[in-house]
Amino acid sequence: MIHVTNLKKTFGNEHALKGIDFEVGKGEVFGLLGPSGSGKTTTIKLLTGEFKPDGGDIEVNGTGSRHFGRTSYVRNLGILSDKSSLYERLTVKDNLELFRKLYGAPKKVVDEVLDKVGLADEKDKRVSKLSKGMKQRVLLCKAVLHKPDVMFLDEPTSALDPTTTEKIHEMLEDLKEEGTTIMLTTHNMDEATRLCGRVAFLHEGVIKETGAPEVLRHKYKRNEVHLTYEDGGVRTVGRDQENGGLLKEALFDDSVIDIRTDFPTLGEVFKKVTGKELV
Incomplete structure (x- = not known):
C-alpha cells in the first residue's frame, strides 16, 4: 500500500530526509519511530501531499506523489496530524456530520x-468545552469516518492521559483487524510495541533499523540473566555453561525473588542502534 524509495527532503541547508526506503503492506500498522526533529512529521507530510519531495519516489495506494493533490487520492486517506482541527463553536456531532457529508459516509457511522x-x-457538547484528550478522540473519529484505505497518524496519543490513550489504541487495533493500513509516527515505544507489526528507527533523516518490535528486542539482547535478591541487591551473570551451577542454585534460593533474562525495551534498542535517547 505504501512504497517509499530513496526519499529526500531539504529545507534550506538542512537535510531533513537523506534518502529513506520502506514499504507498508495492506492491513499493516507500521511505526516510524524517533525523537523530535528526526524527520517523522516531514515524512508524513510528504506522504499526504502537504510537502513535495526533493528526490526519490513515493506511491500510496497505487497513486504516485505527482497526483497526491487529486480529490480521489485524498478521499481514501485518514489523517491525524498537528494541523488537524475542529470547528470549536459546533457540537461534536455537528462537526462529524459535516465531515461525514463531505466524504459521503453513511449516517449511522457518526454514532458508531x-x-x-x-x-x-458528549456528542451534543460544543467542541470548545472539551478537554484536550476528548478533542483528540474526536479528531480520530473524523479521520476514520469514511473508513479510509490508508491512515497517517502523527503522534496520535502525544501528551494524552492513560485512559484516553487506551481508548485510541483499542480503536486502532479494531481498524487493523478490519484491514486498514496504518502508518504512525511516535516516540512512545510502549505504544509502538503494542500496535505495530513493524517499525523503522528514524534518526537524523536516516532509517537506522527496521523490523518487528519483538524481533528487534531479541536481536539486540545480551546473553545475561539478572538475579534480584530480597534485600534489593541485583546480580547479573552470563547465561553460559560456566555459570550453569550458580543459575541452577538460584532457582531454589529463597532469597532470590526475581530471575529474568536480558530483554531490552524498544526504547533501549533504539539507544543501542542510534546512541541517542528517545526524547
Whole structure:
C-alpha cells in the first residue's frame, strides 16, 4: 500500500530526509519511530501531499506523489496530524456530520465511531468545552469516518492521559483487524510495541533499523540473566555453561525473588542502534 524509495527532503541547508526506503503492506500498522526533529512529521507530510519531495519516489495506494493533490487520492486517506482541527463553536456531532457529508459516509457511522472512543454521551457538547484528550478522540473519529484505505497518524496519543490513550489504541487495533493500513509516527515505544507489526528507527533523516518490535528486542539482547535478591541487591551473570551451577542454585534460593533474562525495551534498542535517547 505504501512504497517509499530513496526519499529526500531539504529545507534550506538542512537535510531533513537523506534518502529513506520502506514499504507498508495492506492491513499493516507500521511505526516510524524517533525523537523530535528526526524527520517523522516531514515524512508524513510528504506522504499526504502537504510537502513535495526533493528526490526519490513515493506511491500510496497505487497513486504516485505527482497526483497526491487529486480529490480521489485524498478521499481514501485518514489523517491525524498537528494541523488537524475542529470547528470549536459546533457540537461534536455537528462537526462529524459535516465531515461525514463531505466524504459521503453513511449516517449511522457518526454514532458508531463516537461510541468506540467513549464519547457517545458528549456528542451534543460544543467542541470548545472539551478537554484536550476528548478533542483528540474526536479528531480520530473524523479521520476514520469514511473508513479510509490508508491512515497517517502523527503522534496520535502525544501528551494524552492513560485512559484516553487506551481508548485510541483499542480503536486502532479494531481498524487493523478490519484491514486498514496504518502508518504512525511516535516516540512512545510502549505504544509502538503494542500496535505495530513493524517499525523503522528514524534518526537524523536516516532509517537506522527496521523490523518487528519483538524481533528487534531479541536481536539486540545480551546473553545475561539478572538475579534480584530480597534485600534489593541485583546480580547479573552470563547465561553460559560456566555459570550453569550458580543459575541452577538460584532457582531454589529463597532469597532470590526475581530471575529474568536480558530483554531490552524498544526504547533501549533504539539507544543501542542510534546512541541517542528517545526524547
